[in-house]
Amino acid sequence: MSARRTWHKGPPPFVGWWSASTRRDKTVWRWWNGKCWSKAALEDDSAFVAAGFAKVLCPRLTPDIEWTDYYPENARVPRVAP
Numbered sequence: 001m002s003a004r005r006t007w008h009k010g011p012p013p014f015v016g017w018w019s020a021s022t023r024r025d026k027t028v029w030r031w032w033n034g035k036c037w038s039k040a041a042l043e044d045d046s047a048f049v050a051a052g053f054a055k056v057l058c059p060r061l062t063p064d065i066e067w068t069d070y071y072p073e074n075a076r077v078p079r080v081a082p
Contacts (some may be wrong), residue, residue: 005068012067016055016079020067030065033057037065 005019005026012018012032020030020037031038031054035044058065071079 005070007066007068009063009066012069015072017050017075018067021062021064022062022064022066024066026070032067037062075080 004025007024011034012020013064015032015034018032019026019028019042020032021028027043029043029050030040037058038054039058041050045053045072075077
């Protein structure tokens with residue numbers, strides 16, 4: 001059974017990978033660079049592919065993106081800079 005997630009609007013507290021989605025999709029991850037979100041990466045993407053998505057910023061401000069502080073204990077991609 002997966003842990004219940006609390007979703008938040010606005011910027012997260014620090015730079016890094018966040019479970020962040022426009023539809024509260026638990027499989028979507030985005031990089032927050034301190035100013036804006038990246039394009040979405042999926043939890044099944046390789047670390048290499050996810051790092052590529054982290055470099056592609058969303059084309060516009062997306063206030064509809066919500067984030068949660070959930071982070072798996074054995075994540076393949078570190079929360080810090082890819």
